[in-house]
Amino acid sequence: MVVAKQKKKATNGAAASAKPEKKIAVQKKVIAKKVDAIVPVAPKKVVKVVKKKQQAETPKKTKKAAKPNDEEDEEEELPEDLKDFKKAASAGKLFDSDDDMGDEEEDDDEIGIKEGPLGSDDEDDEDDIDMDDDFGSDEDEDDDEGEDSEEDEEGLPIEKKTKKLDKKMAKIAAEGEEELQLNITGADRFELPTVEEVEEEIQTAPNLTSMKQRIQDVIQVLGDFKNRRQEGKSRSDYIEVLTKDLCSYYGYNEYLMNKFQQIFPAGAELLEFLEANDQPRPVTIRTNTLKTRRGELAKSLINRGMNVDPAAKWTKVGLVVYDTQVPVGATPEYLAGHYMIQGLCSLLPVMALAPQPGERVLDMAAAPGGKTSHVAALMKNSGVLFANDPSKERCTAVIGNLHRLGVNCSIVSSLDGREYAKIMPQGFDRILLDAPCSGTGVIWKDQSVKTSRDSQDVQKRHTLQRELILSAIDALDANSPTGGYLVYSTCSVLVEENEAVVNYALQKRHCKLVPTGLDIGVEGFTKFREYRFHPTLSLTRRYYPHVHNIDGFFVAKIKKMSNTKNPKPEQAGDKKEGETDETDDKKKKQKKEKKNGKKGEKTKKNGGEAMEVDGEEGGEKKDDDSTTASKQRSLKKKKNADKNQRKGEVAREDDGFNTKGEVRYEPKQKFKHKKVNRRLLARTSAKAMKKKRRKVMTKGYSGATTSD
Numbered sequence: 001m002v003v004a005k006q007k008k009k010a011t012n013g014a015a016a017s018a019k020p021e022k023k024i025a026v027q028k029k030v031i032a033k034k035v036d037a038i039v040p041v042a043p044k045k046v047v048k049v050v051k052k053k054q055q056a057e058t059p060k061k062t063k064k065a066a067k068p069n070d071e072e073d074e075e076e077e078l079p080e081d082l083k084d085f086k087k088a089a090s091a092g093k094l095f096d097s098d099d100d101m102g103d104e105e106e107d108d109d110e111i112g113i114k115e116g117p118l119g120s121d122d123e124d125d126e127d128d129i130d131m132d133d134d135f136g137s138d139e140d141e142d143d144d145e146g147e148d149s150e151e152d153e154e155g156l157p158i159e160k161k162t163k164k165l166d167k168k169m170a171k172i173a174a175e176g177e178e179e180l181q182l183n184i185t186g187a188d189r190f191e192l193p194t195v196e197e198v199e200e201e202i203q204t205a206p207n208l209t210s211m212k213q214r215i216q217d218v219i220q221v222l223g224d225f226k227n228r229r230q231e232g233k234s235r236s237d238y239i240e241v242l243t244k245d246l247c248s249y250y251g252y253n254e255y256l257m258n259k260f261q262q263i264f265p266a267g268a269e270l271l272e273f274l275e276a277n278d279q280p281r282p283v284t285i286r287t288n289t290l291k292t293r294r295g296e297l298a299k300s301l302i303n304r305g306m307n308v309d310p311a312a313k314w315t316k317v318g319l320v321v322y323d324t325q326v327p328v329g330a331t332p333e334y335l336a337g338h339y340m341i342q343g344l345c346s347l348l349p350v351m352a353l354a355p356q357p358g359e360r361v362l363d364m365a366a367a368p369g370g371k372t373s374h375v376a377a378l379m380k381n382s383g384v385l386f387a388n389d390p391s392k393e394r395c396t397a398v399i400g401n402l403h404r405l406g407v408n409c410s411i412v413s414s415l416d417g418r419e420y421a422k423i424m425p426q427g428f429d430r431i432l433l434d435a436p437c438s439g440t441g442v443i444w445k446d447q448s449v450k451t452s453r454d455s456q457d458v459q460k461r462h463t464l465q466r467e468l469i470l471s472a473i474d475a476l477d478a479n480s481p482t483g484g485y486l487v488y489s490t491c492s493v494l495v496e497e498n499e500a501v502v503n504y505a506l507q508k509r510h511c512k513l514v515p516t517g518l519d520i521g522v523e524g525f526t527k528f529r530e531y532r533f534h535p536t537l538s539l540t541r542r543y544y545p546h547v548h549n550i551d552g553f554f555v556a557k558i559k560k561m562s563n564t565k566n567p568k569p570e571q572a573g574d575k576k577e578g579e580t581d582e583t584d585d586k587k588k589k590q591k592k593e594k595k596n597g598k599k600g601e602k603t604k605k606n607g608g609e610a611m612e613v614d615g616e617e618g619g620e621k622k623d624d625d626s627t628t629a630s631k632q633r634s635l636k637k638k639k640n641a642d643k644n645q646r647k648g649e650v651a652r653e654d655d656g657f658n659t660k661g662e663v664r665y666e667p668k669q670k671f672k673h674k675k676v677n678r679r680l681l682a683r684t685s686a687k688a689m690k691k692k693r694r695k696v697m698t699k700g701y702s703g704a705t706t707s708d
């Protein structure tokens, strides 16, 4: 553009200084200027074609050599070129290549428009400088324009030609612009390949760049689906292609990718999460306050050549290690037990548990003992701390760490956590259940998680977690003067292992969620897809690597309300979408009916679930003799009510997740609004009012008569 401008100046400058004998030469330059002027709007290819043609037809010469003698030739030549240009442009041949959008080489070509009759780049540069020098500065330009218009008025044939040419050029430019816009919108519109095509590409020649591009394109379309969708393609078509690409680009199986897509329905956030899963978290350590203080520890580590800093505002014991000249796990301070190497997220559940000195505390799944030793530090090495893990091998790590860190209030056991409810019911003031989980929050540590987790696997963990959480609640003492708290945590981001487990516990035991007291984290889900958890699930906290720069994590704090096993019925959030208080009332009514029915049955069978199934038969037998229609009707009603309720229970028995561990799909209820004929309604209500009034009047009148 600078060059073009300089040329313009040069052209105008020429007009100013070389009258009249140089007029033709000036006009030629004006024409050249017009050609240049359309360059920015005409597609590169167009320019290239014109220039190439010019090059082909005009012997290449320097500007100096091209001066007066060629004037006539060029005058004739330019309109011809332009004809070709127009033809080519209107035939649409100039835009159909991808190259039109240009790569760097093409950009060079664009600069190369300076080539051709007017000479090479280098020459141009020189010329530009010369021209400036010869023909004056910007200020001269205005004057030149004035002279141009004077010349217009004179109406030389060449001027007429120029004007004609101007019009032509404007038309061509407009056409070019139009076509360019068409091409741009065409290029913008992303064409969705079929899943089969994508699969084939992935299997035969996976191209990470095009895959990434497609991922971004699809996410863009999904973000503005109404406007960007391809006709005939549904949202699920796009999602299917996106899932395939995401799986192969990031290396996940489809099961896990679907789960993540459900958690992060916004594509951009999903990408951030997936990217973060491939990034290592910072190395962090926890100061063991049983032996030292953070400031002292930091000083000694800095002296050893470690670059450390306080890890975050919310912790007084965490340090982040930026770089180190010595292995973090082999310093004298480490061996002396002044710190534990721990991810920052590991501090969160212990902070939420807030164990007090002198309490009875259980760490139900303790190995390798990072959190156990933190608990001991907060208990100031007093009270009793049970550190349990069923893996004997992993228990040796617990013992080693507790020794190194100077914990002397602990008992290490190697049991299945589910045993604790039986061997020590109501035996603890506080319990930490850092449950075994899928590890979907710490994928950066173990990439095999990406492909090894499937629905059965998650379902198995979900079941174990539910059993463990109930056992933990049963091992808690609700009447503890200082506690009665359970902290449930996982390094998983899956709802099945987190909210669903806690919600299940709320349904099964008399307990409630309380605030974790943690400053960071996002609220747990109270709604997930079509499922509704208890509203207090918002008190739980979720952590994501892409948001908090710590491992994916979940923390819930539960207070046990009573040592009875029965939960308060309203404790659990088992209300489903579309359910109202009215449905609750109906349920209560059904339960009452059921209970009444059961009373009679109790003489035959013992309580429990089997009894409910048998209840139907029992009920029928009992009422065999009864022949009245009303009794039969009420029996049928009761039977249906029982059946419906059982159906609901079966559906919910897995806490919103079917036996495969997948979210059960239930289409949203569509509410049909009955059309009300307002006139008819008004008429009927008016009639009813009249009737009522008449009734009252007659009553009142007759009443009055009697009383009188």
Ligand SMILES: C[S@@+](CC[C@H](N)C(=O)[O-])C[C@H]1O[C@@H](n2cnc3c(N)ncnc32)[C@H](O)[C@@H]1O
Binding pocket: 346, 364, 365, 366, 367, 368, 369, 370, 371, 372, 388, 389, 390, 391, 394, 415, 416, 417, 418, 434, 435, 436, 437, 464, 468
């Ligand atoms: C997430 S790790 C615990 C990490 C530990 N809390 C820490 O911070 O060092 C889960 C632990 O649960 C243990 N585990 C597996 N099944 C268990 C069960 N049935 N009862 C109790 N713990 C179990 C595993 O052996 C594993 O050590």
